Amino acid sequence: MVPMKRPAKPGHRHYHGTWSLGEAARRLGMSKKELRRLLGSGQLEFVQIDGQIRVPIKVANKFLKGVFWGEESVIKRIPR
Numbered sequence: 001m002v003p004m005k006r007p008a009k010p011g012h013r014h015y016h017g018t019w020s021l022g023e024a025a026r027r028l029g030m031s032k033k034e035l036r037r038l039l040g041s042g043q044l045e046f047v048q049i050d051g052q053i054r055v056p057i058k059v060a061n062k063f064l065k066g067v068f069w070g071e072e073s074v075i076k077r078i079p080r
Contacts, residue, residue, distance in 0.1 A: 018047060018054035028060060
């Protein structure tokens with residue numbers, strides 16, 4: 001019998017420098033649904049590690065700076 005692959009543990013080194021969807025949504029002050037819309041539209045970059053979607057902290061910080069300094073192009077209206 002072939003051993004099953006195990007997902008990396010949350011403290012694993014591959015997760016270093018990224019946030020989970022829940023963590024990113026909380027820190028960016030939005031719901032997971034809103035965050036998924038931004039990711040799906042390409043307005044916010046993401047990486048996939050062991051099948052999990054992760055948001056790089058540097059990308060999130062750059063996004064926040066754009067929102068904070070009022071760059072209107074940072075968040076585009078996404079139809080629901």
